Amino acid sequence: MDIAQIYDQLVADHFDEDLFQIYQDAREQSLAQIRDREPATAPSILDLGMGTGEWLLKLVGAFPQAACHGVELSEKMIAVARRKFAERGREVKIIHEDANRFGKHVAAATMDLVTVHFVLNYIDRKRVMAEAFRCLKPGGLLSVASSTHDCFAALHELGKQFLSAEEIKAQFFIPEDLGELEADLKEAGFAVARGEVFQKKVRFEDFDHFYHFAMHSGWLADPIFLKYMSQENLSLYREVGKAVFPMEDSFQAAIVLAEKPR
Ligand SMILES: C[S@@+](CC[C@H](N)C(=O)[O-])C[C@H]1O[C@@H](n2cnc3c(N)ncnc32)[C@H](O)[C@@H]1O
Numbered sequence: 231m232d233i234a235q236i237y238d239q240l241v242a243d244h245f246d247e248d249l250f251q252i253y254q255d256a257r258e259q260s261l262a263q264i265r266d267r268e269p270a271t272a273p274s275i276l277d278l279g280m281g282t283g284e285w286l287l288k289l290v291g292a293f294p295q296a297a298c299h300g301v302e303l304s305e306k307m308i309a310v311a312r313r314k315f316a317e318r319g320r321e322v323k324i325i326h327e328d329a330n331r332f333g334k335h336v337a338a339a340t341m342d343l344v345t346v347h348f349v350l351n352y353i354d355r356k357r358v359m360a361e362a363f364r365c366l367k368p369g370g371l372l373s374v375a376s377s378t379h380d381c382f383a384a385l386h387e388l389g390k391q392f393l394s395a396e397e398i399k400a401q402f403f404i405p406e407d408l409g410e411l412e413a414d415l416k417e418a419g420f421a422v423a424r425g426e427v428f429q430k431k432v433r434f435e436d437f438d439h440f441y442h443f444a445m446h447s448g449w450l451a452d453p454i455f456l457k458y459m460s461q462e463n464l465s466l467y468r469e470v471g472k473a474v475f476p477m478e479d480s481f482q483a484a485i486v487l488a489e490k491p492r
Pocket residue numbers: 233234237253278279280281282283284285301302303304307327328329330346347348349352353447448
């Protein structure tokens with residue numbers, strides 16, 4: 231299964247459960263950063279990897295006159311988002327596309343705000359930052375939220391017992407930390423307006439609690455992980471897990487607002 235199929239088949243119907251409210255709280259933090267910069271009252275907004283549209287809906291709540299655009303690869307995530315936009319009477323231009331190629335759909339210097347939240351593990355971030363820079367108006371904002379290498383450190387330690395060094399390395403396509411994300415943004419021409427660490431403590435009661443969370447939040451939405459999740463393996467993990475769970479861990483992310491210089 232590729233990423234779009236994984237989100238279609240395993241994640242889309244459950245994504246909005248947001249166990250532990252990680253996405254919800256991260257959105258609050260991002261929105262506070264954006265509000266502080268007092269953007270235009272009717273901004274043109276483009277969200278890359280919009281998922282089920284929750285973040286765009288939050289943005290239109292804050293900026294009711296916004297013109298919204300969402301790029302997304304998974305048809306099922308789009309279907310869930312489309313239903314919610316219709317229910318709330320919000321018009322959103324949906325672009326069914328790989329975020330790596332969103333630039334061909336968006337003219338230069340037309341956006342006031344581009345956002346890319348919890349998608350950097352799937353895309354070429356330097357390429358996408360360069361395209362976002364092109365699409366933004368001078369003074370336009372780029373909001374980025376991404377997990378970092380220290381995210382779920384305890385789970386990663388556990389994963390080392392099952393995954394090869396190569397497979398572990400493949401999970402670290404995301405920025406190492408806030409500093410690396412900010413450095414990438416500066417290299418793309420942006421000025422960093424605000425950078426913050428987002429942290430949320432979690433507690434997994436047993437293996438199934440973890441599995442439920444990871445599948446539904448998209449955290450296991452990766453062909454490498456799924457390879458290890460056969461029914462046979464799940465029984466083994468349940469057994470091994472009795473000695474490991476309950477387990478406390480911490481979700482770590484970097485939340486940055488950057489500005490295209492005027
Ligand atoms: C963890 S979810 C985050 C969704 C949303 N940004 C949010 O914060 O609620 C990741 C989303 O990115 C989408 N995605 C993954 N790779 C993508 C790509 N190359 N282009 C566009 N969307 C992608 C997935 O289908 C999924 O909807």
